[in-house]
Amino acid sequence: MKKRLLIVDDSSVMRRTIEKNLANYDMEIIGQAANGVEAVQMVMDKKPDVVTLDITMPEMDGIACLEEIMKINPETKVMIITALADKLTGLIALDRGARGFMYKPVNADDLSRAFDKLLKRDGE
Amino acid sequence: MESRKEEFEATCNLFINSVSNYFKHLTEIDSDMKVPYLKESDGLVLKDFTGMIGISGSRQGFVYISANREMFADLINLFIGIEDPSEEDILDMAGEISNVVAGNVRANLGANFMISVPTVFEGMPEELNIPENVSMYVIPIKWNNHEAFVVLGLD
Numbered sequence: 001m002k003k004r005l006l007i008v009d010d011s012s013v014m015r016r017t018i019e020k021n022l023a024n025y026d027m028e029i030i031g032q033a034a035n036g037v038e039a040v041q042m043v044m045d046k047k048p049d050v051v052t053l054d055i056t057m058p059e060m061d062g063i064a065c066l067e068e069i070m071k072i073n074p075e076t077k078v079m080i081i082t083a084l085a086d087k088l089t090g091l092i093a094l095d096r097g098a099r100g101f102m103y104k105p106v107n108a109d110d111l112s113r114a115f116d117k118l119l120k121r122d123g124e
Numbered sequence: 125m126e127s128r129k130e131e132f133e134a135t136c137n138l139f140i141n142s143v144s145n146y147f148k149h150l151t152e153i154d155s156d157m158k159v160p161y162l163k164e165s166d167g168l169v170l171k172d173f174t175g176m177i178g179i180s181g182s183r184q185g186f187v188y189i190s191a192n193r194e195m196f197a198d199l200i201n202l203f204i205g206i207e208d209p210s211e212e213d214i215l216d217m218a219g220e221i222s223n224v225v226a227g228n229v230r231a232n233l234g235a236n237f238m239i240s241v242p243t244v245f246e247g248m249p250e251e252l253n254i255p256e257n258v259s260m261y262v263i264p265i266k267w268n269n270h271e272a273f274v275v276l277g278l279d
Contacts, residue, residue, distance in 0.1 A: 010241065011220040013213060017203045056223060058241050083227025088235040103231075104224045105150045 002028045003119070006048035008039040008065070009081070010057040014104075018052055018081070021108040025115060036060025040068045048076065050118070053098070055082040055089065063092060070097040079118055081106060132278060135233070136160065136261045139187060139276050142228040146221060147267050151202055158264035168254070169262050169273050173214050173246050175222030181238035185258050185278040189222045195270035196221075215244040225274070255279060 005027040007015045015032045022029075030046045033039035037059045043051070051069060055062035062080065069076050079100040080093045090101045100118050102110060140157055147155040163169065168188075173196055176188035196217040200209045209217075219242030226239045245252070258277040265272050 011223070012216045013200055013203060014220055020204055056227065056239065056241055083224040084235075084239075085228045085231035086233075086235045086237075089230070104227065105146050107150055 002026055003049040004028050004030045004046070006031050006033065006039065006042055006046065006051045008033045008036070008051060008057075008062070009054040010034050011054075014054070014081075018111065021111045022115060025119070036062060036065030036068070039065050040072070043069050043072050043076065047073065050077045050079065052079050052081050055080065055084055055093070063089075063096060066093060066096045066098060077118060079114060132259060132261070135183070135229075135278065136263070136276055138229045138232050139225065139274060140263055142225045143189075143263070143265060143274055145228065146224055151199070151268070153268050155265050155267040158266065160261055160263045163260040163262050163275075168248070168252075168260075169275055170248060171272060173218045174244065175215075175218035175220070176243045176245075177222050177226040178240035178243070179226070179237065179278070180240070182233065182236040183278055185255060185276070187222065187226050187274070187276045189218065189225060189272060189274050191218070191270060191272035195267065195272055198268055198270065211246070215246065218242075219244040 007018050007029065009015045019029055027050065030048055031042045033042050035057045053062045053066060066078055069078060074097060077099045080098045081102045081104060083104040085103045093101055100114055102114050144155055147153060171190040172192045174188050174190040176186055179185045179187065193214055196214045197209050200206055200213055200217050222242050230237050258279055261276045263274040265274060
């Protein structure tokens with residue numbers, strides 16, 4: 001069964017870049033969100049299995065969004081993709097339940113390596 | 125103890141490295157940095173489209189990246205294969221590159237170097253709140269035959 005993917009980033013170009021670079025994976029892209037508030041609503045409505053999540057966003061940032069997603073469904077596999085390249089932000093995200101963490105800029109190879117690990121780790 | 129000038133120059137070098145890494149990692153085309161200079165007079169050095177990030181926390185100020193439409197359009201074409209992007213896409217690209225360049229500096233300066241979401245604009249906006257008494261460091265860059273400015277303003 002195809003995994004259901006939600007892409008969350010305030011940059012439309014970045015969302016489409018992620019969509020394009022993950023096209024070879026056996027995942028159905030169920031939606032895109034431009035901020036944390038939209039993302040939380042889409043997680044409630046569409047119940048994605050996997051979420052790519054930016055941190056610096058308007059309305060609700062990615063860390064607050066991650067906490068809400070974990071309350072709704074702690075089994076959701078969240079891959080943080082952020083420009084915030086400090087270690088503390090990464091540790092906070094992993095502590096709040098993220099399954100993976102990537103620093104922008106990310107290219108197609110970076111995404112492939114990260115998603116290979118994310119999906120393989122869960123035996124999928 | 126590091127002087128203010130040395131501290132400022134060290135921070136500028138972090139931004140130069142961040143810009144270089146962005147272009148190299150995503151496009152495999154090196155960017156060239158021209159000789160950076162301090163801008164003392166009022167007013168901003170701008171190209172057609174600009175993405176600006178506010179800086180707070182351990183430092184106060186802003187950083188922006190300004191370039192003509194063609195540079196942002198080339199990046200969009202490389203990333204998602206759109207040859208004639210909308211103005212909205214161009215502004216989005218300006219904001220995203222500014223966000224990544226500023227965010228990456230936190231690898232060295234830590235989480236107390238806080239950045240805002242991007243402000244994007246075309247040309248010179250009528251209202252733009254630029255902090256007073258900032259030193260502006262202009263870094264001219266060239267990537268894929270496109271000229272751009274990275275401008276760092278720090279209190």
